[in-house]
Amino acid sequence: MSEPSYISVIIPLKLEWEPCYRLPDNIDPGNVVIGDRVKVRFANRMYSGVVSATDVSPETNASKIKDIEEIEHGLERILPQEIELWRRVADYYLCTIGEVYKAAYPVGKINLEEAHAAAVAKAAQRKEKVLDSMRQKIARLEERQSKKDALIQKAKDGTKTKAKLSEDSEKIRHEIAIAREALAKVEACPGRDADAPVGSISTDTIVLSDAQQKAYDSIQEGIRQGKPVLLHGITGSGKTEIYIKSAMHALSGGKNVLYLVPEIALSRQLEERLYEHFGERLLVFHSAETAASRRSTAEAVRNGKGYVVLGTRSSVFLPHHDLGLIIVDEEHDSSYKQDSPAPRYNGRDTALMMSAIHKCGIISGSATPSLEEQYNCACGRHVLVELTERYHRTDDSDIEIIDTKAERKKRGMRGNFSIKLIEHIRKALAEGGQVMILRSRRAWAPALQCEECGQMPKCPRCNVSMSLHKNGSDEVMACHYCGHSQTFTGKCEKCGGSLKSLGAGTQKIEEEAAALFPEARIARLDSDTAQNRSYETRTISDFSKGHIDILIGTQILTKGFDFEGLSLVAVIAADAFLGLQDFRADEKALQVLEQFRGRCGRRDRKGLFVIQTSQPDHPVYGMVGSQQAGLKSVGLLEERKDFNFPPYTRIIELAFRDENEGRAHVLSQALANCLRDSFDITGPYAPTVDRIAGQHIRIIRISLKKDRNLSSNKKALIRTVRQFEKERRYDGHITINVDPA
Numbered sequence: 001m002s003e004p005s006y007i008s009v010i011i012p013l014k015l016e017w018e019p020c021y022r023l024p025d026n027i028d029p030g031n032v033v034i035g036d037r038v039k040v041r042f043a044n045r046m047y048s049g050v051v052s053a054t055d056v057s058p059e060t061n062a063s064k065i066k067d068i069e070e071i072e073h074g075l076e077r078i079l080p081q082e083i084e085l086w087r088r089v090a091d092y093y094l095c096t097i098g099e100v101y102k103a104a105y106p107v108g109k110i111n112l113e114e115a116h117a118a119a120v121a122k123a124a125q126r127k128e129k130v131l132d133s134m135r136q137k138i139a140r141l142e143e144r145q146s147k148k149d150a151l152i153q154k155a156k157d158g159t160k161t162k163a164k165l166s167e168d169s170e171k172i173r174h175e176i177a178i179a180r181e182a183l184a185k186v187e188a189c190p191g192r193d194a195d196a197p198v199g200s201i202s203t204d205t206i207v208l209s210d211a212q213q214k215a216y217d218s219i220q221e222g223i224r225q226g227k228p229v230l231l232h233g234i235t236g237s238g239k240t241e242i243y244i245k246s247a248m249h250a251l252s253g254g255k256n257v258l259y260l261v262p263e264i265a266l267s268r269q270l271e272e273r274l275y276e277h278f279g280e281r282l283l284v285f286h287s288a289e290t291a292a293s294r295r296s297t298a299e300a301v302r303n304g305k306g307y308v309v310l311g312t313r314s315s316v317f318l319p320h321h322d323l324g325l326i327i328v329d330e331e332h333d334s335s336y337k338q339d340s341p342a343p344r345y346n347g348r349d350t351a352l353m354m355s356a357i358h359k360c361g362i363i364s365g366s367a368t369p370s371l372e373e374q375y376n377c378a379c380g381r382h383v384l385v386e387l388t389e390r391y392h393r394t395d396d397s398d399i400e401i402i403d404t405k406a407e408r409k410k411r412g413m414r415g416n417f418s419i420k421l422i423e424h425i426r427k428a429l430a431e432g433g434q435v436m437i438l439r440s441r442r443a444w445a446p447a448l449q450c451e452e453c454g455q456m457p458k459c460p461r462c463n464v465s466m467s468l469h470k471n472g473s474d475e476v477m478a479c480h481y482c483g484h485s486q487t488f489t490g491k492c493e494k495c496g497g498s499l500k501s502l503g504a505g506t507q508k509i510e511e512e513a514a515a516l517f518p519e520a521r522i523a524r525l526d527s528d529t530a531q532n533r534s535y536e537t538r539t540i541s542d543f544s545k546g547h548i549d550i551l552i553g554t555q556i557l558t559k560g561f562d563f564e565g566l567s568l569v570a571v572i573a574a575d576a577f578l579g580l581q582d583f584r585a586d587e588k589a590l591q592v593l594e595q596f597r598g599r600c601g602r603r604d605r606k607g608l609f610v611i612q613t614s615q616p617d618h619p620v621y622g623m624v625g626s627q628q629a630g631l632k633s634v635g636l637l638e639e640r641k642d643f644n645f646p647p648y649t650r651i652i653e654l655a656f657r658d659e660n661e662g663r664a665h666v667l668s669q670a671l672a673n674c675l676r677d678s679f680d681i682t683g684p685y686a687p688t689v690d691r692i693a694g695q696h697i698r699i700i701r702i703s704l705k706k707d708r709n710l711s712s713n714k715k716a717l718i719r720t721v722r723q724f725e726k727e728r729r730y731d732g733h734i735t736i737n738v739d740p741a
């Protein structure tokens, strides 16, 4: 009999080590390689593990080592690059490799054949949808052109107006020609079922402007130097076009591309645009997909050659191979960060790890780059490429700040709308434009209060005010943290007095808008409506086709959408974005406002950005527009340096969750005491919302210097925490969050 052979296995659990197993005699060790899936028993349960090492020499008594149950033949083999990425993610985010494996390969019952059939059907549908929307786009352009031509007829010869109109008409004619060409290409595109190669890739369908071409060349140069590139391009400068051309370049070199976006909703709008160029090479992936659909996309990636994956953060965990380029669109967006469960990773930073593993280019782009990326460029690790000119050469949107306090005094408010804003909206609509209205709070009213005793109804399980939702004649109070809801009686539970609503959420704004603009077609987008994915997709598509006049919603409106008819964007109660108790408050407020402003005035008409606020002198408003000239001008980075905040330091957050408040308090104090000598800590403190779903919360923040000891300090930290959990038998209550959003 031959010597027994041992392997180590990654198990989808929060396990600090990779247990060792023996290969039974009937399995030839020569047939088992790293990445194979094996069925193993651990703590009396069965798991599908991943072989992470072969030929290992067991550390414990060999007689205690169990045999694996069997090799999982039905499951795909994990690529070495995948395991390498899991290790880096686990290392960086202080979680276990098993937790990353679990996130990358969630279990679910799947019938692969059905999944494949569904994918083929979906692909055919998609082609029809794209063709349909392209034809509509051409029709819209033709209509615009005939309007311009009619105006040209009427205009006097030799006038400036006539010259401008002719120029516009010429531009539209050109756009129509491009759109027709794209349509022909998609019509000719083979369906997914055809086994034929997906067609050759040419990069000449995209004609970049001079400024874009310069940026593109600098990007390629940065990639050649082996450095990550940050593309800072103002909104409407045509970053997407540059991404597409860069992707084509990678594909033409026989490589694959990963294109990351922060939001599913954004991927939907980009899908059509990318499909026009990549046809069936395009694979779309996001976390809301069914297990079967995920699995079938993963298979397409595994076996794919010359694919482009468009996806949200979890698509970093697909079985990527032969990657030539990673694009991180809207890199500043905090939706890239996963808060729960572990791994609490940031898609942008994980993409950077991937680019190192795959030795491929990476472009992160934004109109409002994160300070992390700005810092990386400032210290020369990343290459900064700036694009400070809009593609359509529209002037910057005007900004108008309306002081709601002053207006109220002058009786210049109608509910939550100032008369000034109402006039602007009327004018925009009369000129055939569209309007978006941003309000940071959803629901009808974000809070309620008793008129008699002043009580504000709170969620029984969370330390937050209940908000009021109206669905038709139904009125419910709901908690936005745990989902608890109850019928709204209008009476205070304490004293029976009547409850009045405090503030206005998106629902109420929608109601007011409907009364103010009875002719307008109005819709709303927020996380209540997003529950219904098809409603969300339809609304975005209807708005982009001009079938909706006013769109009201929360932050989702500020994401990188491209709506051609949008001419006015307005924020109601912008104060809600300011003064959050967080060192990132100004950065975030600026990003939201600047991104929102960038949604309008993207074609031939100049846009208007209206801010309603009670603090018109807040410095953040002064910064809006200042990044147009380049990043240096804003000065947020210097401020962080002076105060020793990230990105100059690294923050790790320990969160305690415990139904027993006393225990959360005492144990967080105790751990803080263990840490205080070796680390720079803040807390423990109770966060603003200090109870969620019955769990009391305490936070300890650790600030680490970014020096050569960083990695050993992180290891020391995790050791202390694990030791503490063990000694106090406090497992499962403390979560560790590296780079909290």
Ligand code: ADP
Pocket: 206, 207, 208, 209, 212, 233, 234, 235, 236, 237, 238, 239, 240, 241, 391, 392, 562, 602
């Ligand atoms: P950004 O992503 O930087 O905000 P986009 O890539 O969405 O900007 O470009 C803004 C608009 O300009 C889009 O409608 C896009 O179609 C158009 N555009 C940009 N670059 C080009 C180009 N090279 N050729 C044709 N249209 C372009």
Ligand code: ZN
Pocket: 459, 460, 461, 462, 479, 480, 481, 482, 483, 484, 692, 693
């Ligand atoms: Zn609650």
